[in-house]
Amino acid sequence: MAGTFALTARPGLYQFKVGEREVPFVVAGDAAESRLDMLSDGDYAVAGRRLNLARAETLSEMTAAIEGGVPGREIWQTIAMLLGGLLVVEIVLTRLIAIKRKAHEAAPVAFGADQVDADGFRSAAGASEGART
Secondary structure: OOOOOOOOOOEEEEEEEEOOOEEEEEOOHHHHHHHOOOOOOOHHHHHHHHOOOOOOHHHHHHHHHHHHOOOOOOOHHHHHHHHHEEEEEEEHHHHHHHHHOOOOOOOOOOOOOOOOOOHHHHHHHHHHHHHOO
């Protein structure tokens, strides 16, 4: 006796009740669902229509996807080294520019009568005052 029963979602052992009697039956799995072949591009296209599917190209990408990590590698150490190198270059360039400009040397300052003729300045200022009045 053969029949169909649609309420079997997974393979396994089921009990079907007919009146007072229980009839055990087994639902076998589809062997094609267990094939371990690589999926073709057509298989990915069909699955991609129904699922958000990401294709892993390497074992590390597959491991990262399973563990929930982000595929790739960390680059923070490289960026930190580059920034540190840029800081050292900036310091060296600043020192070289300061040496070239001789910013570390004090400019000579001279005080005295030979630098500014104070009397001439006063007489010129007095002459301009008299011209205004």
